[in-house]
Amino acid sequence: MLQKGFDQFAKLSCRWRYGRLLSAYLDHEVDAQVEGVIAGHLHECARCRVEFEQLRFANRALVEFEIPPMRNPQSGGQVFQLPAITAVSARKKLYSQRIAVPVPLAAGVAIALVGATLFAMSRNQQPPIQSTVLLPAPSFTDIKVVEVPVERVVIRTVYSKRPGSRRVREAGKDKQLLLTPPDSKADIARNATRKVEWSDSTLKDFRPAASANLRVVKEHEK
Amino acid sequence: MYVLTELAEIDLEAGAELQDESIVARIKSGERLFGLLYQRYRTRTFALAFGMTGQREQAEDLTQEIFLRVYQRLNTFQGQAKFATWFYRIALNQCLNHCRYERRRRQTVTNPDDRQTPAPVELRVVEQADATLLRKEIQHELRSALLSLKPEVRFLLLLKEIEGLSYEEIAERLECSPGTVASRLSRGRKLLARKLESLKGKI
Structure with a gap:
């Protein structure tokens, strides 16, 4: 029983091992060493021998396949005059080698350059900022801290003065947005005791510092 | 033409x-x-x-x-x-x-x-068992078996048979690897042999 199973496996295995090589063996396309191994195996294995015979039969059939002699083409038919080849070839060669790749490439680069130039010009057309000229170049050390207590949480926003940016020009807007004075009466009552500097003049040239380390501090009840 | x-x-x-x-x-x-x-x-x-x-x-x-x-x-x-x-x-x-x-x-x-x-050759084979008719029958079988293969495999078999090229040369001409040539040839031959079972004793 075991022997039978082993034989079956061996057959499957040899088919897998030699089956692909048999055709090449028939054409003498394998190495001398492999050829010897396959010849030995064919001597032993009936199944591979049958397969090899099939291949040899197909080869023999192909040899038997008769191809009729080609008739003399001048025995009838139209006369075909071959066109001249040089003129076409020169133009096509020029197109395929000199024009087809570099010209579209150069066109692409040129379009990109023009686009970049136009973009840069449109950026430069903005009116120069007057305030930057007038301001005496304040340093980054001018920092003002405003405390806005809301309920029991105090939010500290750091405002800094920085010249040359668009946000300095729009400092008034920022300030309006950020420091809207309390409008309801309850708020006024709540904030009556707190000292908050709301005056426009103090924050005129300041803007909230984006890079400042903002901290939320919880105020303890006194 | x-x-x-x-x-x-x-x-x-x-x-x-x-x-x-x-x-x-x-x-x-x-x-x-x-x-x-x-x-x-x-x-x-x-x-x-x-x-x-x-x-x-x-x-x-x-x-x-x-x-x-x-x-x-x-x-x-x-x-x-x-x-x-x-x-x-x-x-x-x-x-x-x-x-x-x-x-x-x-x-x-x-x-x-x-x-x-094609004309039914076998009937005439019965009438006069001529060698040429038998040859014609074989050729007809061969042709139809070849034509039933895939064109790529057929081309490969013909190239090998007509030109007698090595696997390397065929691979170079068809722009594939010699291993591919070997496996396709093997498969084509097996298919061809299976289709030509009826001609086993005649060739």
Whole structure:
């Protein structure tokens, strides 16, 4: 029983091992060493021998396949005059080698350059900022801290003065947005005791510092 | 069917020692030497075409198509590969195109006269068991078995049989690996043998 199973496996295995090589063996396309191994195996294995015979039969059939002699083409038919080849070839060669790749490439680069130039010009057309000229170049050390207590949480926003940016020009807007004075009466009552500097003049040239380390501090009840 | 007018003009003996590539270069420079290439390749090309189509007239037409195509594309031959490689590449493409076209035509054409069904040979074999008739029968079987294979495999088998090339050379001509050639050949031969079971004792 075991022997039978082993034989079956061996057959499957040899088919897998030699089956692909048999055709090449028939054409003498394998190495001398492999050829010897396959010849030995064919001597032993009936199944591979049958397969090899099939291949040899197909080869023999192909040899038997008769191809009729080609008739003399001048025995009838139209006369075909071959066109001249040089003129076409020169133009096509020029197109395929000199024009087809570099010209579209150069066109692409040129379009990109023009686009970049136009973009840069449109950026430069903005009116120069007057305030930057007038301001005496304040340093980054001018920092003002405003405390806005809301309920029991105090939010500290750091405002800094920085010249040359668009946000300095729009400092008034920022300030309006950020420091809207309390409008309801309850708020006024709540904030009556707190000292908050709301005056426009103090924050005129300041803007909230984006890079400042903002901290939320919880105020303890006194 | 077309005839190359250059054939009458060329001196076949003079160009016998010329390489294919140098002939192509001279054709490109304006000399009328395409007939030389035609003479060199026509028999092999016709054999391939006959194997691919199975019919003489079609094979002749296909041969002419291949040569015409080669001539038209001659200016794209750069000389990087061998001329034979380039030539067989074009031949394969033309053959595959032809097979595709034929298959579509057979699907659409329903007229039985156009199908070119072969005459029933076996009846006549019974009447007079002649050797030539037997040969015809064998040839018919062989042809139909070959035609039932895939065109790519058929082309490979024919290339191996007609040209007698090694796997390396076939691989180079068809731009694939020798391993692929080996496995395709093996598969094609097995299929062919299975289809020709009826001819087992006769060949």
